Amino acid sequence: MIKKTALIILLFSIARFIVSCCYCSKIEFYNYTYDSVRVYNIDNSGPAAVNASDHVLKSAYGFVLCPYTTAITQRSPSLPFSIESAYATGKCDCDTPEYIGTSKDTIASIVITTNNDFDATHPANSDVSDLFKIYDHYAYSTISEYIKAETFHQTNCLTFLLMVPPPAPGNQQFSVEVKMKDGRIFKKETPIIQLI
Amino acid sequence: MRLFIFYFILFFSCILKTVAQNTLPFKPLFMIGGSGGVSFPLTKFRIGQETDYLCGYKDLFIYGRPIEISHVLFKNYGIAASIEYDHVDGNSLRTDNFKNKIQQQYQDNFYILEMDSKGESEGTEVMKGQLGIFYTMDKPNFFIRPQISIGVLSLDAKRYDIFLKEKNTNQVFSLRYDYLNSRIDYFTTDLSVRFGYKLSHRFAICLDASLSHFKMNLTFQKDYQNLYTQELTSEQFNYYKNILAASTGIGFTYLVSKRTTKQKTTIN
Numbered sequence: 001m002i003k004k005t006a007l008i009i010l011l012f013s014i015a016r017f018i019v020s021c022c023y024c025s026k027i028e029f030y031n032y033t034y035d036s037v038r039v040y041n042i043d044n045s046g047p048a049a050v051n052a053s054d055h056v057l058k059s060a061y062g063f064v065l066c067p068y069t070t071a072i073t074q075r076s077p078s079l080p081f082s083i084e085s086a087y088a089t090g091k092c093d094c095d096t097p098e099y100i101g102t103s104k105d106t107i108a109s110i111v112i113t114t115n116n117d118f119d120a121t122h123p124a125n126s127d128v129s130d131l132f133k134i135y136d137h138y139a140y141s142t143i144s145e146y147i148k149a150e151t152f153h154q155t156n157c158l159t160f161l162l163m164v165p166p167p168a169p170g171n172q173q174f175s176v177e178v179k180m181k182d183g184r185i186f187k188k189e190t191p192i193i194q195l196i
Numbered sequence: 197m198r199l200f201i202f203y204f205i206l207f208f209s210c211i212l213k214t215v216a217q218n219t220l221p222f223k224p225l226f227m228i229g230g231s232g233g234v235s236f237p238l239t240k241f242r243i244g245q246e247t248d249y250l251c252g253y254k255d256l257f258i259y260g261r262p263i264e265i266s267h268v269l270f271k272n273y274g275i276a277a278s279i280e281y282d283h284v285d286g287n288s289l290r291t292d293n294f295k296n297k298i299q300q301q302y303q304d305n306f307y308i309l310e311m312d313s314k315g316e317s318e319g320t321e322v323m324k325g326q327l328g329i330f331y332t333m334d335k336p337n338f339f340i341r342p343q344i345s346i347g348v349l350s351l352d353a354k355r356y357d358i359f360l361k362e363k364n365t366n367q368v369f370s371l372r373y374d375y376l377n378s379r380i381d382y383f384t385t386d387l388s389v390r391f392g393y394k395l396s397h398r399f400a401i402c403l404d405a406s407l408s409h410f411k412m413n414l415t416f417q418k419d420y421q422n423l424y425t426q427e428l429t430s431e432q433f434n435y436y437k438n439i440l441a442a443s444t445g446i447g448f449t450y451l452v453s454k455r456t457t458k459q460k461t462t463i464n
Binding site: 044045046047057059060061062133135138139140161162163 | 307309359361363364365366368370423424
């Protein structure tokens, strides 16, 4: 009886070892948090937006806001019958898994202010968020509409297009303030650009 | 629709043959054949717009009738059924022509970002099913057969979604082409004459000439929308016209059954 029990335990252990070695997870789940954001100017005068040089047509100006995130925890999927995968073995020839992240903090608001006089109604340091639209796959959205949408992924870069250009050409710079729901604020300025 | 036409003609032919054999005082002549030729437009379908390439029809085309069935029912009168395939421009050629037309119109001020088509059948054939009555004038070496037919022509059409970006601006536009008619099957009438030269008592080669007509009733709508301002302008392209075509072709006829008087038999 003891021998039989020992044999069953041994076989079960061998099965666990084999399965754990050969298990390849295709999806890795993780949680992430925001570290900072970066912004850069774009030139949208062509068929697709490209990084802007020092000047852009004022009717084709935009900027991109990208978040920097850090993965804080990894959630491993559990296997049936409580057999766990052995991530440390490194013996399996697995493809690179797809990473699916869940944000631990979400964007509450984004405010764009102009550092220079923009037009008669928007002097320096005034809110110009209403002059920009977030553009995503042939759709224009206001900032509030976009960040409330269910399809909004917190890790994606956001493309802001200036839909109401300034009346006169000149140098412009915009400050972008991203407020998180946990109270943190990330603030960045676009590089100075000449709108012609 | 095409399957319906095929089964309708098949069913009609079988019923007629059965009825004829059981009721008429003689065994009817049953002929099969096939033909092909060219159709020339007498009135043009195209209106010179980009939507011309969204409809699977062509002014000048080659046609083929792989199946022609005819019965001489009473004296020299009979009925005929056929299925016709009209060879029109293929999907890729129509798409290329449509894209070229769009580019000509918009390339000065816009970039074409994306073009998506949503279509029905994308083949190169338009199907036409026909039923007709004819009168045959038989001579020892040839026959002449005037015929009047009705039928159904089944066309296909395509829809397009196009996205345009205005040059040097942040403005993106959508351009949508859609057909408004839920059905694009048309009733057709044909007048034709067949001249057949008998090579043997069963086989004849034929020369066909015909005039065909159908009333096209097709509308395409073009919606042009600024996706930022949502401003929408629409334009319609109407194809309400009588399409008249003359066609000529060659073919053959094979006599399956010969006319013989039925004999009554009595079983004692």
